[in-house]
Every structure is written in structure tokens, then in C-alpha cells.
Amino acid sequence: MSEELTPFNLEKTYNHSEVEERWRSAHWEALGSFHAEHSQVLEEGRAPYSVLMPPPNVTGSLTLGHVLNHTLQDIFIRYAxxxxxEALWLPGTDHAGIATQTVVERKLRKEGVSRHDLGRKDFLGHVWQWRDEYGGLIVRQLKRLGISCDWRRNLFTMDERASEAVINSFVALYRDGLIYRGKRIINWCPVSQTALSDEEVIMKSRRDQLVYVRYALAKDPSRFISIATVRPETILADAAIAVNPADERFRDLVGQMAVVPIAGRHIPIIADDYVDIEFGTGALKITPAHDPNDYAVAGRHNLPVISVVGRDGRMTDEYGYGGMDRFDARKKIVADLEELGNLERVEEYEHNVGYSERADVVVEPYLSEQWFVSMKPLAEKALDVVNDGEIRFHPPHWINTYRHWMGGIRDWCISRQLWWGHRIPAWYDPEGQVWVAASYEEACHLAGTDKLVQDEDVLDTWFSSWLWPLTTLGWTGPGSDNDDLRAFYPTNTLVTGPDIIFFWVARMIMAGLYFKGDVPFRDVYFTSIIRDMKGRKLSKSLGNSPDPLKVIDTYGTDALRFTIIYIAPLGQDVLFGEEKCELGRNFATKIWNASRLVFMQREKYFEGPEDFAAYYEGFNPAAESFDLAGGWIWSAYNGMLEHYHAAFGQFRMNDIVKTVYDFFWGDYCDWYLESLKVSLAEGCSEADARKAVALAVSVLEGTLKALHPVMPFITDEIWHFVLPHSSHESIASSDMPVAVSPASLDDDGFGLVQKLVTEVRSLKALFGVPPGLRAEVQLKAVDAEALKVMERGLPFIAALAQCVPSLISDGVRPPHAAGSVVEGNELFVLLEGLISFDKERARLQKEIQNVSGYVAQLEKKLSNSGFADNAPPEVVEKEREKLAEARRNLLKLEGNLAVLSN
Incomplete structure (x- = not known):
């Protein structure tokens, strides 16, 4: 805390930059505020709570998605x-195999060097150097966001401990028969030059040409069989033409040979149930090397496998297209087919096509030998624990998506043709036999020879990520155990995006159950998708993705954190515009100014920090009696806490911030602090004044604690002014307030005072009474209890409604008085001398004329049978609602005019 800050009150103006700099995560880290120890759980019996950070890519920088995700995690962990x-937030970063290698290779290309020029060892040296220099950016930015991880435990997926776990788990799965090597059609990225899992392929709608091609029959070139294809470049690799055995159109052709256009190769016409009779011509070209379904057909019919598209997306054929880009070759082949007379026709065709998630290019189905995890045996139990409620999804509708994917799960291709990553622990002897082991020495022992060569490929990045709940707690492989695992596994809450429910969530569940015999977490909170104000997803290409660090510079970290949670209801998309952060900034300013006001009142009745601390430490609001406003705010405060804690239990995070926001701005600032001025007016004893101020401070402190998980910086700053806390203390380590027993709560009738004040203000505004003019107001109580409340509440009504209130016993309405009824109590605002009756009558008469004309217009429209009978029912109903509202307004205006004419 800086010396400029007074010991008893805040600076006049809130400066978020100064406050946040003072309470950066580094300060909290130095205090050990975020440390968690297994001994507190295992030896002291403290309840554990752990959160698992989805490891951001080491190449990444802070996005609004990170802000939302990590703020939510921070709220959960600070609250716990x-x-x-004993709350533990486990941090870490992901090595991001494809992304990181791409970044480093791009850097090297600018220097005129390729990874192949350097060789594997030197290239990996460059990657590690890059990671050490630039890879910590995202961590530094997250710390600026104020997140409260136990940073001592920060883990990188390529660290020695994590790597050991990856290798040992691979070996265990292989020996259990769940990892195998096989030749299959996989998704291939021609840019990244690596295999991709199905989950790394993004399906996009694309318009292509559906090309109809005629194949001449070998025995009778005058006859043709036609097929339709969107990939005419693969015609050169055709191995057969397939028809459905139930399709009578082609029954006489089954068994005959057809001639592949351009290639001139003879291929059989076969019958297979796979063929869709309704698609295209009903006949299908079979190209086993370039389509996984065709590859399955080839296996059933013993067809040859021919490839004409290479790893780089260029043609490898022998018919004159070799070296051409696959899409350029497509155009050329269509033109050549037309010239040869084999092109029947071309149609526009819209279909879904797979794109590489990283490189954003069309993936190529590619026949390759890869490593796979057999997923079905792992998926069964992972589906059961979600169905049985051992793991709960929030919102729960994501269970349906999870079930759908798990029901149709395919084996996971885990090998990647990269150098950066965990190298596959498999070695080959001179005969080509594979030996899987945790080390070269162990492989040599198994093989009986040291003439072994390690597999060149690395593991899919997600293969390390699916072990994350285990490796972050020190697990190094099957059979390993430690105190952290015993204390904090399973973790409690995972916060993640629904887009990686398959990539990560499902696989972590499988790994936890398989390797540890228990689920990895109890609850999964799926975050909202952030969109711009036009409803578009944020993206750099659209230029609609604000830089969170610039938003923080402008509005403050607390303002951004508060705003993004406030506008993110569970299960709904977030429409974000930078200007929305004014909400959070204004709220932070309101908190600051209200705190200053309370501390200023404190300065009047207490001699200094020590005097107040001595009084406050023995002050128990639950055991005290207060005036009308004090009893009400204590009741409202406890009601807020009840809703607050209930919302946490139901994972309604934006309800949490709205609950505190509405209470603090509305109840505390707008009503109680204004009422406090009345309570402290002349006639209030010093004892009552000290008690009222202490209550104001107590409710303020409790609200700061409730807000701390959302707005950590400003709350810690102000908390240090509640009592003379040292810089070695933090609100982060204080106790969260809880509501007292609801049965003991009673607002003593201040709610009625609020309603009366609101109605007086409304009537004054309705009749154009200037706010500063103090109107006479007469009140008639409906019963003795209400009368008692009004008697106690008259000073508050006078001050808050800017009026001169009095109690009357008869119900005669005064002349020229605006009247109303509040909960059976009559209220009259005397207008004489406050407004010009002539001007107000003229204004009302003109408005009545306008509204009367509008009513007549709507009545005529609705009485027109042409409209009432032919317009859509919802349109007619809307017009009726307009008419009803207009009639209500007209009655109100006529009543107001009658008041002024009486």
C-alpha cells in the first residue's frame, strides 16, 4: 500500500491502474495466498477443492475466450x-505440437533454413529456445488477469514429469492391447504434413462441381456406365465401379469390366450394399487409397489400392498431371474428360468438406501406417459415469452431445509426422519388428539387440492433455501414487469450452477411469461462445476480436472480469462489445465512491483506525437492534447472501454477479446510504450513530468479500481500509460471509417506506413537479401496524422523496391533489403552488387528444373484417395489445386532468 493513501479513507478518485498494479498476482504469490498443501487435507482434515486449468497453448496470447474461461475458474477457486x-488451482501450458512447430519453422524460413537442414536434434533445440523466450507470454498475461493459481505447480506438457507419464501410459496401453499400429485411411494435412484425428477436422460447407463421367465397357466400347464424383482427380486411382445389388438398372453389368478414362485401365463392375441407389447415377467409383469407405469396399472385394495424390497435396500419377496441385489437376482433368468425350455433364453441388483445424486447408484422405488407440473399450465406462451422474454437466443439455459422440466413437489416430512433441516409444529391429518400451535400453533388452531405430513420429498433443488431471498432481504412470493425488484427485470442477468436449473432456474421463479407477472431476462447466454485437464468432480474420489487454488498459481488469461474467448466462452465447465494459467500470467507481462515503461518516464518529477497530471487532450486527433503515439493510444483506451462495451451488455464475450488483447499487447505495444520512441527522445519539456507521461498514465489508472472487483488485484495496490490515494480509484469505438464520430476519417495514417514497417521486414526475420542490404529502395508514411504520419512517420519506409528509386520519381527498394507494395505504401529493395548472391542463388535453386519435385508429383497424380475418393471428393480437395499452394510458391522462380541474 502506498504512503499517499490515508489510513482511514480512500483517495478521492479511483485509479484502476494504480490499484491493480499494487495487487498484481505477484503480490498475492509472495504472500502465499494461493498455495494449497496436501497436509491440510490428509493431516488436518480440511475439505479439498481443486480446479484444473485447461492448458493454453504455449504459442498463445490472451483472448476474450481465455478471459471468460479463466475468470470463471478464478471465481470458483477464490470462493472455495x-x-x-483447501483450494488448489493447477496451472500449466500445452506444447501445442503442430502450432509450435509451425511458428518455429516459419521463423527459420525467414532465416533461409529448414528443419531438415538442421536435423532433428538441432531443430528441437531451436524450439526449446523459442519456448523459453516467448512461450511464457500467455502465463504473464494470465497473471495480469489476476488469476489465483498455485503457480509453484505450473506444469508444461513437455516437462520431464509429464513426459514420463505420457511414455509410461503409451507402453501400458500397448501392452494391454489398446494401442496398435495399422495401415488405414487417415486425415492428412498437406500443409502441416501430418496425420490428424477426426476431431481435428472441421467440417465446412463448400460448393464444388459434381462431375458426371462416362466409363466405356471394355467388351463393347459403344456402351457406357456413368458415375458422379466431386473428386475427378482421383479417377486415375479407380479400382472398380460399384453398384447396389438391388439396383436392377445395372444387374447385367455386374462382373463386366469398364475402362478408366485417361488411365485406360480396365476395372471390374462390382455389387456392394454400400452404394446409395439415390445418389448421382447409382453407380459409384471405388478409389480405395483416397476414401475410407472405398478402402473398406476394396477389402471386401480384394481390390488393388492405387494412390495418385501425395503427402504435399500434389499429384503423383503417371498420366501427365504429376506435380500439379490437386485442385489445379481437378480442373485440367475435367477439361480433358470433355475433350475425350467422357464428360457427361457438370452440376453445382454443395456439401460438407473436412478442413484442417490448424492450417484451414481441405484435408486429404490418405492411406498411411499410423498408431491408433482402440477407443470403444475405454468409452463404455466413460459414458456410464456421465449417464449415472458421477460427472455432472452444466448446462446439462451437453450430455446429449456427449452420448452421441461416445456412441459412434472411432479409434483415435495418435501419431503425428512432426518433430516437436513426445516421440513415440517404439523401436524397430532390422527385420522390421516393433518393440514398445519406456526407454531405448528397455527396448534393446526386449529385442535382444541394440540395432534398433526409434519411430520418427510424435504423439498427438491431446495424448498428453488427456492425462492432465493426473500429471498435474504428480502422476508418472500406472501404479504411481503420492500425497497430492490422495488429497486432491478427483478434481472438483472443470471449466472448458464445449468445442473440446470430444478432444479433451471425454478423453480425460477415459484416462482417469482407466489409469486411476476414478473420474477425473465431478462437475464440468461449459462456457458460452463469445460473439460480437452482430452475433458473429470472434475471429482475427473478421477483425472483430478485441485485444483484452487494451480493454484492461481502458476499463480495468476488474471491470472486464465483472462485465464478461455479468453478460454470460449459463448455456447462452455472449454478445460482447468493448463498450459494455462501461458497466463494470461504472460499478467499480460506484464501489469506490460508496466506500469513501461510508469511511467519511466513520471519520465523524470515530477518532481513528484504532478507535474504530476496537469498536468494530466486538460489533455483531445480528445481536443488535437498528432503526428502520438499519434493520432493513441487514435483512436485505442476508437475503443477498442466501441467493449468492445458492447460485454458486447451481453454477449460475452470472446470477452471482447480478445478485451482488443489484444489492449494492440499489439497496445499499441508492437506499441505505441515503437513509444513513437521515439516521445520522441531529437528534441521533453518539452510541446509535457509531452503531449505524459500524453496520454500514460491516455490510460493505461483507459485500466486498462476496465480490472478491469476481473483482479481486478493488476489493482487496478497499478491504485494507476497513481495518488497519497489514500488507501481509489479503481479503483473499478471509472468510466468506454467510447469511444468518432467515427466521431472524425482518425489515421492520422499511419496504413500505420505499414504496411510499417511490410513489411520491412518481407522482411528482407525472405532474411535472420539479425534483427540488418539496411537496406536501398526506398519508393515511390502512391499519395500526402500517401507522407505526409510517411514524418511524416520516424522516426517511421527507428526505428521500423531497417532500413534507404528514399523517391524516380521514380519507377526504384534498383539492388538486394527486392520489395513489400503496398496499392499502392512501397517499396524496398536494400540487397547489408547485405547478401551473393552466399549462399542465393544456398539456394533458393535447396529449389526451393525441391518444384518443390513436385509440380510434386502432379500433377502426381491428373492426375492419378484411384485417381481422386475413392478417396472421399474432399480428392481430399485437394490435389488440396496443389498443388495450392505449386505453389504459387514456384513462390515466383523463384522471390526471380531473385532478387539476377539480
Whole structure:
């Protein structure tokens, strides 16, 4: 805390930059505020609570998605810490195989060097150097966001401990028969030059040409069989033409040979149930090397496998297209087919095509030998634990997506043709036999020779990520155990995006159950998708993705954190515009100014920090009696806490911030602090004044604690002014307040005072009474209890409604008085001398004329049978609603005019 800050009050103006710099994560880290120890759980019996950070890519920088995700995690962990749990947030970063290698290779290309020029060892040296220099950016930015991880435990997926776990788990799965090597059609990225899993392929709608091609029959070239294809470049690799055995159109052709255009090769016409009779011509070209379904057909019919598209997306054929880009070759082949007379026709065709998630290019189905995990045996139990409620999804509708994917799960291709990553622990002897082991020495022992060559490929990045709940707690492979695992596994809450429910969530569940025999977490909170104000997903290409660091510079970290949670209801998309952060900034300013006001009142009745601390430490609001406003705010405060804690239990995070926001801005600032001025007016004893101020501070402090998980910086700053806390203390380590027993709560009738004040203000505004003019107001109580409340509430009504209130016993309405009824109590605002009756009558008469004309217009429209009978029912109903509202307004205006004419 800087010396400029007074010991008893805040600076006049809130400066978020100064406050946040003072309470950066580094300060909290130095205090050990975020440390969690297994001994507190295992030896002291403290309840554990752990959160698992989805490891951001080491290449990444802060995005609004990170802000939302990590703020949510921070709210969960800070709340758990303040409610007495041993709270552990496990941080880390992901090595991001494809992304990181791409970044480093791009850097090297600018220097005129390729990875192949350097060789594997030197290239990996460059990657590690890049990671050490630039890879920590995302961590530094997350710390600026104020997240409260136990940073001592920060883990990188390529660290020695994590790598050991990856290798040992691979070996275990292989020996259990769940990892195998096989030749299959996989998704190939021609740019990244690596295999991709199905989950790394993004399906996009694309318009292509559906090309109809005629194949001449070998025995009778005058006859043709036609096929339709969107990939005419692969005609050169055709191995057969297939028809459905139930299709009578082609029954006489089955068994005959057809001639492949351009290639001139003879291929059989076969019958297979796979063929869709309704698609295209009903006849299908079979190209086993370039389509996984065709590859399956080839296996059933013993067809040859021919490839004409290479790893780089260029043609490898012998018919004159070799070296051409696959899409350029497509155009050339269509033109050549037309010239040869084999092109029947071309149609526009819209279909879904797979794109590489990283490189954003069309993936190429590619026949390759790869490593796979057999997923079905792992998926069965992972589906059961979600169906049985051992793991709960929030919102729960994501269970349906999870079930759908798990029901149709395919084996996971885990090998990648990269150098950066965990190298596959498999070695080959001179005969080509594979030996899987945790080390070269172990492989040599198994093989009985040291003439072994290790597999060149690395593992899919997600293969290390699916072990994350285990490796972050020190697990190094099957059979390993430690105190951290015993204390904090399973973790409690995972916060993640629904887009990686398959990539990560499902696989972590499988790994946890398989390797540890228990689920990896209890609850999964799926975040919202952030969109711009036009509803578009944020993206760099659209230029609609604000830089969070610039938003923080402008509005403050607390303002951004508060705003993004406030506008993110569970299960709904977030429409974000930078200007929305004004909400959070204004709220932070309101908190600051209200705190200053309370501390200013404190300065009047207490001699200094020590005097107040001595009084406050023995102050128990639940055991005290207060005036009308004090009893009400204590009740409202406890009601807020009830809703607050209930919302946490139901994972309604934006309800949490709205609950505190509405209470603090509305109840505390707009009503109680204004009422406090009345309570402290002349006639208030010093004892009552000190008690009222202490209550204001107590409710303020409790609200700061409730807000701390969302707005950590400003709350810690102000908390240090509540009592003379040292710089070695933090609100982060204080106890979260809880509501007292609801049965003991009673607002003593202040709610009625609020309604009366609101109605007086409304009537004054309705009749154009200037806000500063103090109107006479007469009140008649409906019963003795209400009368008692009004008697106690008259000073508050006078001050808050800017009026001169009095109590009357008869119900005679005064002349020229605006009247109303509030909960059976009559209220009259005397207008004489406050407004010009002539001008107000003229204004009302003109408005009545306008509204009357509008009513007549709507009545005529609705009485027209042509409209009432032919317009859509919802349109007619809307017009009726307009008419009803207009009639209500007209009655109100006529009543107001009658008041002024009486």
C-alpha cells in the first residue's frame, strides 16, 4: 500500500491502474495466498477443492475466450478458498505440437533454413529456445488477469514429469492391447504434413462441381456406365465401379469390366450394399487409397489400392498431371474428360468438406501406417459415469452431445509426422519388428539387440492433455501414487469450452477411469461462445476480436472480469462489445465512491483506525437492534447472501454477479446510504450513530468479500481500509460471509417506506413537479401496524422523496391533489403552488387528444373484417395489445386532468 493513501479513507478518485498494479498476482504469490498443501487435507482434515486449468497453448496470447474461461475458474477457486476449503488451482501450458512447430519453422524460413537442414536434434533445440523466450507470454498475461493459481505447480506438457507419464501410459496401453499400429485411411494435412484425428477436422460447407463421367465397357466400347464424383482427380486411382445389388438398372453389368478414362485401365463392375441407389447415377467409383469407405469396399472385394495424390497435396500419377496441385489437376482433368468425350455433364453441388483445424486447408484422405488407440473399450465406462451422474454437466443439455459422440466413437489416430512433441516409444529391429518400451535400453533388452531405430513420429498433443488431471498432481504412470493425488484427485470442477468436449473432456474421463479407477472431476462447466454485437464468432480474420489487454488498459481488469461474467448466462452465447465494459467500470467507481462515503461518516464518529477497530471487532450486527433503515439493510444483506451462495451451488455464475450488483447499487447505495444520512441527522445519539456507521461498514465489508472472487483488485484495496490490515494480509484469505438464520430476519417495514417514497417521486414526475420542490404529502395508514411504520419512517420519506409528509386520519381527498394507494395505504401529493395548472391542463388535453386519435385508429383497424380475418393471428393480437395499452394510458391522462380541474 502506498504512503499517499490515508489510513482511514480512500483517495478521492479511483485509479484502476494504480490499484491493480499494487495487487498484481505477484503480490498475492509472495504472500502465499494461493498455495494449497496436501497436509491440510490428509493431516488436518480440511475439505479439498481443486480446479484444473485447461492448458493454453504455449504459442498463445490472451483472448476474450481465455478471459471468460479463466475468470470463471478464478471465481470458483477464490470462493472455495474463502469458504474454508483447501483450494488448489493447477496451472500449466500445452506444447501445442503442430502450432509450435509451425511458428518455429516459419521463423527459420525467414532465416533461409529448414528443419531438415538442421536435423532433428538441432531443430528441437531451436524450439526449446523459442519456448523459453516467448512461450511464457500467455502465463504473464494470465497473471495480469489476476488469476489465483498455485503457480509453484505450473506444469508444461513437455516437462520431464509429464513426459514420463505420457511414455509410461503409451507402453501400458500397448501392452494391454489398446494401442496398435495399422495401415488405414487417415486425415492428412498437406500443409502441416501430418496425420490428424477426426476431431481435428472441421467440417465446412463448400460448393464444388459434381462431375458426371462416362466409363466405356471394355467388351463393347459403344456402351457406357456413368458415375458422379466431386473428386475427378482421383479417377486415375479407380479400382472398380460399384453398384447396389438391388439396383436392377445395372444387374447385367455386374462382373463386366469398364475402362478408366485417361488411365485406360480396365476395372471390374462390382455389387456392394454400400452404394446409395439415390445418389448421382447409382453407380459409384471405388478409389480405395483416397476414401475410407472405398478402402473398406476394396477389402471386401480384394481390390488393388492405387494412390495418385501425395503427402504435399500434389499429384503423383503417371498420366501427365504429376506435380500439379490437386485442385489445379481437378480442373485440367475435367477439361480433358470433355475433350475425350467422357464428360457427361457438370452440376453445382454443395456439401460438407473436412478442413484442417490448424492450417484451414481441405484435408486429404490418405492411406498411411499410423498408431491408433482402440477407443470403444475405454468409452463404455466413460459414458456410464456421465449417464449415472458421477460427472455432472452444466448446462446439462451437453450430455446429449456427449452420448452421441461416445456412441459412434472411432479409434483415435495418435501419431503425428512432426518433430516437436513426445516421440513415440517404439523401436524397430532390422527385420522390421516393433518393440514398445519406456526407454531405448528397455527396448534393446526386449529385442535382444541394440540395432534398433526409434519411430520418427510424435504423439498427438491431446495424448498428453488427456492425462492432465493426473500429471498435474504428480502422476508418472500406472501404479504411481503420492500425497497430492490422495488429497486432491478427483478434481472438483472443470471449466472448458464445449468445442473440446470430444478432444479433451471425454478423453480425460477415459484416462482417469482407466489409469486411476476414478473420474477425473465431478462437475464440468461449459462456457458460452463469445460473439460480437452482430452475433458473429470472434475471429482475427473478421477483425472483430478485441485485444483484452487494451480493454484492461481502458476499463480495468476488474471491470472486464465483472462485465464478461455479468453478460454470460449459463448455456447462452455472449454478445460482447468493448463498450459494455462501461458497466463494470461504472460499478467499480460506484464501489469506490460508496466506500469513501461510508469511511467519511466513520471519520465523524470515530477518532481513528484504532478507535474504530476496537469498536468494530466486538460489533455483531445480528445481536443488535437498528432503526428502520438499519434493520432493513441487514435483512436485505442476508437475503443477498442466501441467493449468492445458492447460485454458486447451481453454477449460475452470472446470477452471482447480478445478485451482488443489484444489492449494492440499489439497496445499499441508492437506499441505505441515503437513509444513513437521515439516521445520522441531529437528534441521533453518539452510541446509535457509531452503531449505524459500524453496520454500514460491516455490510460493505461483507459485500466486498462476496465480490472478491469476481473483482479481486478493488476489493482487496478497499478491504485494507476497513481495518488497519497489514500488507501481509489479503481479503483473499478471509472468510466468506454467510447469511444468518432467515427466521431472524425482518425489515421492520422499511419496504413500505420505499414504496411510499417511490410513489411520491412518481407522482411528482407525472405532474411535472420539479425534483427540488418539496411537496406536501398526506398519508393515511390502512391499519395500526402500517401507522407505526409510517411514524418511524416520516424522516426517511421527507428526505428521500423531497417532500413534507404528514399523517391524516380521514380519507377526504384534498383539492388538486394527486392520489395513489400503496398496499392499502392512501397517499396524496398536494400540487397547489408547485405547478401551473393552466399549462399542465393544456398539456394533458393535447396529449389526451393525441391518444384518443390513436385509440380510434386502432379500433377502426381491428373492426375492419378484411384485417381481422386475413392478417396472421399474432399480428392481430399485437394490435389488440396496443389498443388495450392505449386505453389504459387514456384513462390515466383523463384522471390526471380531473385532478387539476377539480
Amino acid at each position: 478458498r474463502m469458504t474454508g476449503k
